[in-house]
Amino acid sequence: MPAKDSMDRRLRLSGVLVITGLLIEALCLVWSKPIAFVVLVCIGGALIGLGVLLFLYSLVSASPHPTDSSGAAPER
């Protein structure tokens, strides 16, 4: 099922971006240097933001469930 594979791939990529961003954030929180704040916001924040956006995109771009389509059989 290519649609499902595509959804899984997007979810995986979204997860990887979020995880990378979160790990960078965790490192910045224990790294007591002023540059850590910039790294947290600019790199960690950007990766988390990209991951979240990709997740939202994967939701809106998912193919609709067959029973939700307008072509469903009319009630009798």
Place this chain on the structure above:
Amino acid sequence: MSTIAVVILVLFSAALAAAIVVRPAITVNRAGKILAFGVLFFLPLFSLAVGTENEMERSKSTSFCLSCHIMDSYGRSLHIDDPSYLAAAHFQNHRVPADEACYTCHTNYAMFGTFKAKLGGLRHLYIYYLGKPPLPQDITLYKPFNNRECLHCHLGARSFEQGATHNADPATLPAIKANTLSCISSGCHDTVHNVGRWGDKVKFWDGGS
């Protein structure tokens, strides 16, 4: 929230996100979809917000400011054993919170003061990493120190309002309050950090944090 708690929250969020990465098929049913929304939308944004807030709070700390080598001598100036050194007298006598000493005096007590202080911090970083940082003794304020920052605490205090020097001339006190006579650059309290001009006779107080 303490830094440790935030780190645990962040790692917990990452671990849950890893579960989605390893088995995206768990999002097929309704519970899995709700989990995915929490793990890939709500938790990362919440962790980012909490982490950023934590860093913002930490950036107010004295230790944070002094973690740049260029600020070493300014940190040492807080321990000078001489009450005529304004910064040292404030730090050692807890006229400012010792753990937020730099921020307390160098922030702007007008609207958006904290925001402007953070922008100033980013400018410091830019100069430190990408520009040409000056020698510690050559560091100057971007703008002249505004009396407003002193008056935030001292206005209305008896020692300020009824001080002999402040009242020697009836025009002095109004001029200070109007910021036309500077507290620190008009020959009154002009020994602040004095980095680079300490000489050999200066002594250091070894107490405090």
